[in-house]
Amino acid sequence: MPKSRTSRTAEPAKHAIILAGGSGTRLWPLSRNLFPKQLLALSGEETLLQQTVRRVLTAFAPQNIWVVTNEEHMFEVRSQLKRLDPALDSRVLAEPLARNTLPAVLLGLDRVLAATGGEDSKAAVAVFPSDHLLEDLQGFRDSLDRAMELAAQGRFVTFGVVPRKPETGYGYIARGESLGDRAWSVERFIEKPRLEKALEFLKSGRHYWNSGVFVFRPCDFLDAVARHAPEFWPWWTNREQLPLSQGYGGLPNLSVDYGIAEKIDNIAVVEARFEWDDLGNWEAIYRLGKKDENGNVIQGDVLALDCRDCLLISKGGKLAAVGLANMIMIQTRDATLTCPLTDVQRVKEVVALLKSQGSQLVESHMTVKRPWGSYSVLEEGPHYKIKRIEVLPGARLSLQMHHHRSEHWVVVSGTALVEIGGEERLLVENQAVDIAKATTHRLANPGKVALEIIEIQSGPYLEEDDIVRFDDVYGRVKRKDS
Incomplete structure (x- = not known):
């Protein structure tokens, strides 16, 4: 029987931080830096991110959920979450620069503390990766409840998955003393082992796959940061005087596992009562x-x-x-x-070889989604590039200028509101316009249907970082993508 709601009213508030950064290079060519695996539908109709958030919504109120991503993925993440619950649109936080999980958790924790009244809060916080597959919702809830109980006792808790095979691509957890009800203290963490070690772990019955899920109280987490990752502490403690975005790029690229979990004594592992896979390859x-x-x-x-x-x-x-x-x-x-x-x-x-060659194939697909719509590269060569651009009804691009390229726009369908050098004009199907380099311009869709144009770029340099923004409704200024 499910627990009575009335019996739980005295419990501390529960908050969830979902980590939605990362690139998922092992699933190339579907997963790219600008469209990583958590944004893909790899198992069912919904994306891995949507499946994660839907699962978390069964245990946490929407106003107690924060999703941390990076600026490149911000608008796609918001778009996917709004389809689940419109209240989640305002619960997305953007890292100013991609970093590891420890600074990302601190970004989310800052919002949790603002909601719970300070660093002495005894609220329970659960951190979830956004790109894993879990089955058995009741098993997930049961495991989460047990982790919350241990976190309330001052323990830092993670979930351990019973291994099904000698997997060399996962980290492992060795369990220690029993804490009762399928929970143990953690003896040690083991990084991705060789095959012979993985076989030993499988036979021992004492080792789990590391799920990457953590549950803790904010006060315990921050105490661990102060003790074991002091390089983060000045940045964290100055956050009331300076925005957290300032100095973020200079933070160490450190994970919660390396920075905190592997160094503390009061850590416990709860045996997962659900099927789990990280869909890592x-x-x-x-x-x-x-x-x-x-x-x-x-x-x-x-x-x-x-x-x-x-x-x-x-x-x-x-x-x-x-x-x-x-x-x-x-x-x-x-x-x-x-x-x-x-x-x-x-x-x-x-992927590493392509990256060393400077290939754009690791960065994006031919069709790139943007907050205003999307663009597709149809053809490119020396000194020219042809794009198909779709602008959603009511949307507009930034007011911008290019130093090295000129552009020619042809309207295929819909109505375009074009601003060039401060002057506006409307274009309809089969009408065209030229934009000389170093000229400010903006494209908008004032209509009720999607606007489609063909853009022909010409010039000695055609990369996406040749954009200077002067005004942008999406908060982007002098960034590299249109």
Whole structure:
């Protein structure tokens, strides 16, 4: 039977911080820096972020939830959350620069403390990754309740997942003294082990996968920061005089695991009563996917002949595969990945090599979402680039200028309100306009339907950081993306 609501009215408030940063490089080419895995629908109709937030909403009030992301993902995160509950639109915090989980948690904790009345608050705070898959909602609630009980006793708590196989891609937790009701003190944390060690851990019955979920009281967390991560303390304690965004880029790139959890004594692990997977690579997507009669997991426009035990995904164009076994093929409009299922961990090597070559394939897809709509790169070459731009009804881009490129706009559908050098004009289908370099301009959609234009850029430098903003309704100034 579920617990009575009336019996819990005296409990301290519960708050959740959901971490929605990260890039998910091991799921390239679907996951890119500007559209990482938590924003993708990899398991079901909803994205991993939406699934996480929906699950958290069963245990926390919307006004007690904070989602921390970075500025690049801010508007897409808000858009996804509004579809779940409009109240969540104002609960998104943006890191001014991508950092690790410790500073991100402190950003969220600042808002929690503002709501609970100070650093001596005994409120319970739970921190959740946004890119993991959990099944068994009741098991999740039961585990969370047990963690809350331990946190109220002054313990820092994490969830440990019973390993199903000798996984070398996860961190492990070794349990120590029993605390009763499927909870133990933590003996130690172990980073991603070699296979022989992972086999030992699987057989021991004393080791768990580290889920990355933490539960604590703010006062206990801040005490641990002061003791074990003192380099954060001046930044934190000066937050009433200076905004937290100031100095954020100079903070250490430190995780909660390394900075806090592995250094404190009062940490406990609760055995997870739910199925868990971090969907960290393509093997996990295959393993959890719905398979056909030949053991294939197929998504998108795929033609498979005599293939077995393969993961075949197409997000752009027809993908034809013949005679494959135990392989993955992931196709997008601008990139294709092929490798044996046994080599999926090497995808990060591909991403590292592309990054060293300066490839934009690690940054974004051909279609990039923006708060005002989206743009797609149709073709590019030396000194030119062609884009399709869609502007949502009532939306407008920033007033901006480019030092190195000129632009030619052709309206395909809808009505465009164009401002060039301080003068405005309306354009309709088949009408065009030229914007010379170093000229201020703005594009807006005053209509009730989407505006679509073709933009032809020409000049010696066409990258997205050639934008100087003078006015922007989305709060972006002199940033690198339109």
